Amino acid sequence: MHEFNLIQEYFTWDNPPSNISVAVGDDATVLDFPAGKQLVTSIDTLISGVHFPDNTPANAVGHKALAVNLSDLAAMGATPKWFTLALTLPEIDRDWLKGFSDGLKALADQHHCFLVGGDTTRGPLSISIQVMGLVDKGRALLRSGAKAGDKIYVTGTLGDAAVGLQSESDDFCKQRLNYPTPRLAESRVIKDYASACIDISDGFLQDLSHILKASTVGANLKLFSLPLSTSLKEMDQKIAMKHALSGGDDYELLFTIPEKKEKEFLTIIANKATCIGVINKSKEQITDESGNSLTSTGYNHFHD
Amino acid sequence: MHEFNLIQEYFTWDNPPSNISVAVGDDATVLDFPAGKQLVTSIDTLISGVHFPDNTPANAVGHKALAVNLSDLAAMGATPKWFTLALTLPEIDRDWLKGFSDGLKALADQHHCFLVGGDTTRGPLSISIQVMGLVDKGRALLRSGAKAGDKIYVTGTLGDAAVGLQSESDDFCKQRLNYPTPRLAESRVIKDYASACIDISDGFLQDLSHILKASTVGANLKLFSLPLSTSLKEMDQKIAMKHALSGGDDYELLFTIPEKKEKEFLTIIANKATCIGVINKSKEQITDESGNSLTSTGYNHFHD
Numbered sequence: 001m002h003e004f005n006l007i008q009e010y011f012t013w014d015n016p017p018s019n020i021s022v023a024v025g026d027d028a029t030v031l032d033f034p035a036g037k038q039l040v041t042s043i044d045t046l047i048s049g050v051h052f053p054d055n056t057p058a059n060a061v062g063h064k065a066l067a068v069n070l071s072d073l074a075a076m077g078a079t080p081k082w083f084t085l086a087l088t089l090p091e092i093d094r095d096w097l098k099g100f101s102d103g104l105k106a107l108a109d110q111h112h113c114f115l116v117g118g119d120t121t122r123g124p125l126s127i128s129i130q131v132m133g134l135v136d137k138g139r140a141l142l143r144s145g146a147k148a149g150d151k152i153y154v155t156g157t158l159g160d161a162a163v164g165l166q167s168e169s170d171d172f173c174k175q176r177l178n179y180p181t182p183r184l185a186e187s188r189v190i191k192d193y194a195s196a197c198i199d200i201s202d203g204f205l206q207d208l209s210h211i212l213k214a215s216t217v218g219a220n221l222k223l224f225s226l227p228l229s230t231s232l233k234e235m236d237q238k239i240a241m242k243h244a245l246s247g248g249d250d251y252e253l254l255f256t257i258p259e260k261k262e263k264e265f266l267t268i269i270a271n272k273a274t275c276i277g278v279i280n281k282s283k284e285q286i287t288d289e290s291g292n293s294l295t296s297t298g299y300n301h302f303h304d
Numbered sequence: 305m306h307e308f309n310l311i312q313e314y315f316t317w318d319n320p321p322s323n324i325s326v327a328v329g330d331d332a333t334v335l336d337f338p339a340g341k342q343l344v345t346s347i348d349t350l351i352s353g354v355h356f357p358d359n360t361p362a363n364a365v366g367h368k369a370l371a372v373n374l375s376d377l378a379a380m381g382a383t384p385k386w387f388t389l390a391l392t393l394p395e396i397d398r399d400w401l402k403g404f405s406d407g408l409k410a411l412a413d414q415h416h417c418f419l420v421g422g423d424t425t426r427g428p429l430s431i432s433i434q435v436m437g438l439v440d441k442g443r444a445l446l447r448s449g450a451k452a453g454d455k456i457y458v459t460g461t462l463g464d465a466a467v468g469l470q471s472e473s474d475d476f477c478k479q480r481l482n483y484p485t486p487r488l489a490e491s492r493v494i495k496d497y498a499s500a501c502i503d504i505s506d507g508f509l510q511d512l513s514h515i516l517k518a519s520t521v522g523a524n525l526k527l528f529s530l531p532l533s534t535s536l537k538e539m540d541q542k543i544a545m546k547h548a549l550s551g552g553d554d555y556e557l558l559f560t561i562p563e564k565k566e567k568e569f570l571t572i573i574a575n576k577a578t579c580i581g582v583i584n585k586s587k588e589q590i591t592d593e594s595g596n597s598l599t600s601t602g603y604n605h606f607h608d
Contacts, residue, residue: 026518027379027503028346028437030444033337041420042332043434045390047427075331086349086390086432116345123351124428128390130347133332140334199331214330 010101011085011115029117031082031132038137042072043130052178053165058096060178061127062103068201069131070111070182071251075199077141077191078133080111080184085118086128111184139191141255146196146215150256152277155183157229158204159240162247172231180251186272190255193265197255203246205286207254209296215256218282222289227274246297314405315389315419333421335386335436342441346376347434356482357469362400364482365431366407372505373435374415374486375555379503381445381495382437384415384488389422390432415488443495445559450500450519454560456581459487461533462508463544466551476535484555490576494559497569501559507550509590511558513600519560522586526593531578550601 033039046065048054056064066083073080085104089097108115113131163169164177183199190197196215200207204226212219223241232240256279257265286294337343350369352358360368370387377384389408393401412419417435467473468481487503494501500519504511508530516523527545536544560583561569590598 026444026447027376027501028344028382030380030439031343031345032441033341033343035339037337039335039337039343039436040332041335041388041436043388043390043421043423043432045392045423045425045432047392047425050426072331076334078332084345084347084434086347086434088349088351088430117347119347119349119432121349121351121430122354123430126392126425126427126430128347128349128423128432130388130390130434132343132345135334137336140330140332143330197331 010097011118029084031116034134036137037134038140040073040076040078040133040135040140041130042069043128044068044072045126045128048125056178058099059103062100062105063107063179065127065129066104066107066113066131067180067182067251069129070107070113070184071180071199071201073131073133074182074184074187075141075197075253076133076135077139077187077197078135080113080131080133082114082116083108083129083131084116086121087118088121088123088126090123090125111182141191141194141197143196143198143211143214146211146217146256146279147258148217148279148281150195150258150279151262151275152208152219152221152254152256152279153273153275154200154204154227154252154254155186155273156181156250156252157227157232158200158245158250158252159232159243159247160229161249162243163232163235170231172229177249180249182251183253186253186269189265189269190253193257193261194255195258197253200250200252200254201248203248204250204254205245205294206296208286209284211254211256212284212286215279216284218280218285218287219277220280220287220289221277221294222275224289225274225276227276245294314401315422333388335420338438340441341438342444344377344380344382344437344439344444345434346373347432348372348376349430349432352429360482362403363407366404366409367411367483369431369433370408370411370417370435371484371486371555373433374411374417374488375484375503375505377435377437378486378488378491379445379501379557380439381443381491381501382439384417384435384437386418386420387412387433387435388420390425391422392425392427392430394427394429415486445495445498445501447500447502447515447518450515450521450560450583451562452521452583452585454499454562454583455566455579456512456523456525456558456560456583457577457579458504458508458531458556458558459490459577460485460554460556461531461536462504462549462554462556463536463547463551464533465553466547467536467539474535476533481553484553486555487557490557490573493569493573494557497561497565498559499562501557504554504556504558505552507552508554508558509549509598510600512590513588515558515560516588516590519583520588522584522589522591523581524584524591524593525581525598526579528593529578529580531580549598
């Protein structure tokens, strides 16, 4: 594989912005770093057949590989700046590369996040992206700040991506699976109000349990308030609820807002987030409005 | 695969230093960044059977995956600080993981470079490491600064790793292949004197041609001065020279020193680098002491 030609042809995009001192064409990338900021970085690998179905369009693979990383920055309240790409390909498939590059670039451009380095190798299809962003010093949004009385919120709707994995799902849910939206716009508001935040990649209950564990608190949920898309509202409600509670790959933000900040927060976030419960002092327990206990994988009766 | 347990068991090492504000256990890593520095970053993927023989010991794979990235920082005159690891494994092989983790940690500790995040996935064996380091603002060592009259230097000896790939090679060359030494100690001296620098990963002539192209200069070499190890000195000299000129994976530094700085440089670097030629004004041409022309892959008669 002629690595250099591949990079030249598919991954040389616009002129880099001024904060990139040295980009491609040297041994490493040199990046300017503004004062008063901290570096926030996350890396995720996507493997064909594991993290996306083998038949996923190349454009969607390019989008999703960056989106899942941008979502991690959104969950930290960070602003994305740069990313690197380690791309392993079984062969040079020009149609695939064009689609992948287009999907990746469209999302990168949207968030002004620049490709600053990478490595292409031959092997089974695998994509590792490391994203780097900035946060004001000491202001990163952690999982560990939730306190009893804080309200629990989520952005968007839940369970769509899990439904999108089913062969009979509608286009909306397939789109939600293939083109997740990193909630960076919402994050810019949330970061000034939230006490804790995580992105929902493993499933709502699973990721909620990460906040509860890190913050040593519990949660009481209003399950009837869980935000469901029209697609899920039209399904069998037991199945829809199972997907909303335990389905992965939604990449919505799950966060907690102290009660005294809630009113002001709501005037700014408007209808882009839904309150779905309240933090309490229980030891990492999750209950619903009827007092029934939920585990991080759902109600026990979902396992039948 | 229980990702969390794997990370806990094999990749939770010492307490992180104070410049790591948030390490594992949140959505991303938060790193403190000193004033007056630039961020230098490089990513490399190693695939089994492509970048190292399938039978390479796990300990060596762990060492080499980090070493090739540290070598890129050395070539930039940067000080390594942090790295992330994207590890894809076909199965949980505890012996392999222990060996890999030990090899990785030993080298990371030696250079005070800390593992600050990662992702483990199931799939064909592949390792992507992104290393991050610091350089004084505007002081990164590029490929583009060589000028006519500058002396050409290399660290260490050349061709050992290429010989190590042969089944009949001695232990020294196998060790050089499996445990390359990133030349960070030498880099700390070189960065204050060199006009251009690269690390030798593709082969001496190939990497020299990168400097010549970036600097728009040529080179006249003293091939009899090429530093060879005892192992290569004892081989057929035509074959030894071929490996020294074109063999990859040496991870020595190749750099240029302006004539007026050479004397002072030599008193500090002592015997850790060898002068092997001089930069001239020719258009990316490489000649030997007899005026014979070399291509980036060697003499033509090496192709017979």
